[in-house]
Amino acid sequence: MAEQLWKGRFSKAVDSRVNDFNSSIRFDQRMIAQDMKGSGVHAAMLARQGIISEQDCEAILSGLASIADDLASGALEIDPAAEDVHTFVEQTLTARIGDAGKRLHTGRSRNDQVALDIRLTLRDYSHTLQGLIADLVRVLCKKAGENTASVMPGYTHLQRAQPITFGHALMAYVWMLLRDLERFADATRRMDAQCPLGSGALAGTTYPLDRQFTAEKLGFAAPCPNSLDGVSDRDFCIELAAAIATCMMHLSRLSEEIILWCSWEFKFIELDDAFTTGSSIMPQKKNPDVTELIRGKTGRVYGDLNTLLVMMKGIPLAYNKDMQEDKEAIFDAVDTLELCLKTITPMLDTMRTLPANMRRAAAKGFINATDCADYLTKKGMPFRDAYKLTGCMVSDCIAKDKVLEELTLDQLKGYSDLFEEDIFQAIDLVNCCEGRTSYGGPTAASVCSQIELAEAKLADWEEAQG
Structure with a gap:
């Protein structure tokens, strides 16, 4: 079993059941790259401030690099008996470089360490999710451009209402997703505004840390101005989870449309065989399982958001062990949205539209x-x-x-x-669409204009990513 970091205060070992209950290595090991990045910058700052020697700093940085290399090659595996990823890294480092490894934690607590790690990790995840949302937007814009003349019924109360085009309908989801992209970028900007490293357990430290140095090196705008706040809030997790939940809601609505559109009652589209499933007993079935699962997984992500909100609502300052629950919830939300985006995008890219069926439905609906x-x-x-x-x-x-x-x-x-x-x-149904020339309407020119505007927004987002 890995050695407890606090063993000096205790006269007996912790019960194995408590160890198992307390351990977070099962889910926080995914932050190991970010943990070592933060440790490297912390060591460099300690040496810069004369708190540890340059030789110790070099040994620490070399040791961290060797751990990263061995993890990548498979020569080293994360010990499931370690309490958490921070303990595993520190103990592995100390085993490799000796006393220099023990000096790494000078001026630092696991409280500010984990607050840093999760911010760095979620920053990376947010950028990944933003890229996947942008990919979906591009596919929807492409499909909309191919269907500027595909007249279909627009609905209110699921009753045929007025004529629109399939391209116009798809662009509605483009604008929802572009707002999602803005939400992710905004949440990430706030996440990057303040660096918690140096907050210590709750009250800072007596060591002469250069918190501005660590903040800049880790890509933050500034250090957290209050050490209590630096270790005790997870509002950035909640904000990202809310953005994820909103995006999932939009995907769920789009999925519901797809489910209706590919049914025999509508038959406006046909999904590619590679993105549907069959029945074990009914040979004629072609089921839109992808969209049904997205609809179901949306509720799961709502649960993750609620977990974070309820977890935080009664916690006094500063850090409390309750906050260990943040990672499973936010990581599950991230993983779920990522999986949904990676699946729905190629599904929509390969779907076939059936404009003749859309037109027949439009004619029968008295939408003119x-x-x-x-x-x-x-x-x-x-x-x-x-x-x-x-x-x-x-x-x-x-x-x-x-x-x-x-x-x-x-x-x-x-x-x-x-x-x-x-x-x-x-x-005439085409004329009915083309006659609605008000801004944002269903005319072919309007849809094309919307596509150009959406693509311009994507270009602005790409430029902001650097």
Whole structure:
């Protein structure tokens, strides 16, 4: 068993069951690269301040590099008996370089160490997730560009409402995801604003640390100005988890649309065989399992966010062991979103659209009824009268299994003498879309403009990433 760091105060060994309960190595070992990065900068600062010798610093940096190399090659494995990743690194380092390894923890506590490690880790994860969101945005923009003329029903209350295009529908999700991208970037900016290293256990240290040096070397804007706050809050975890949960909500909504669109009742799209599954008993089935799982996993991520909020709500200053629970929740949220993004993006990239089916559904839904009423209004009829008259026409068409476009001019004049030959242009579904020229609408030009604007925002994001 790995040696406890606090053994000097205790007269007997900790019960093995407590060790197992207390251990976090199972999930915090994924922070080992960030832990060693922080340790290297801390050692350099200690030497710079004359707190440890340059020789000890060189030994520490060389030892950390050898640990990283051996982990990468498989020559070294993380000891599952270690209490946590910080203990494993320190004890492995000390076994390799002797007393110099024991000096690494000078002026530092595991409290500020773990606060640093999780910030560095989540920063890396946030950049990865942002890249995956950007990939999905690009695919959606590409698909939208291919479907600027694919007329389909737009829905409210899951009832056919007004004509839009498939490209217009996809761009709605692009804007949701671009806001998600902004949320991640904003959360990461705040995460990078303050470095907790040097806060100590809670009250700083008597050593003459250069906290500005460590903050700059680790990519932070400044040190945390309050040592209590530096070790005792996890609001940056909560903020990132909230951004993840919001993004998952958007993916879940898109998934619900995909599930509907690929059903036989809609059949607006067909998913590639590589991204669907079959049934063990029903040979005709082609199930959208990917989207169903995303819908289900969204609830799981909400649970992770709630775990963090509830964990923190009653904790007094400063560090408490409750906060060890932060990592499993936030890491699960990160892993879940990453998996969903890596799966849904190629699924959407390979899906096939069926514009003819979209058009048939649009025609059957009387989604040009508003345009018919607008036509009469422009001819001089009060809108409420036009609304009522068009409603009667729709009711009659339903009874006769017809659509508005199938009525003859004589039949239309039976409802109102205001109808002329130009009514057929007014209620043509393509014209109905193209006539909605207000900013952000479903016209082909509008969708193309939205794509250009979205791509410009992606370019700005890429530039900000350096």
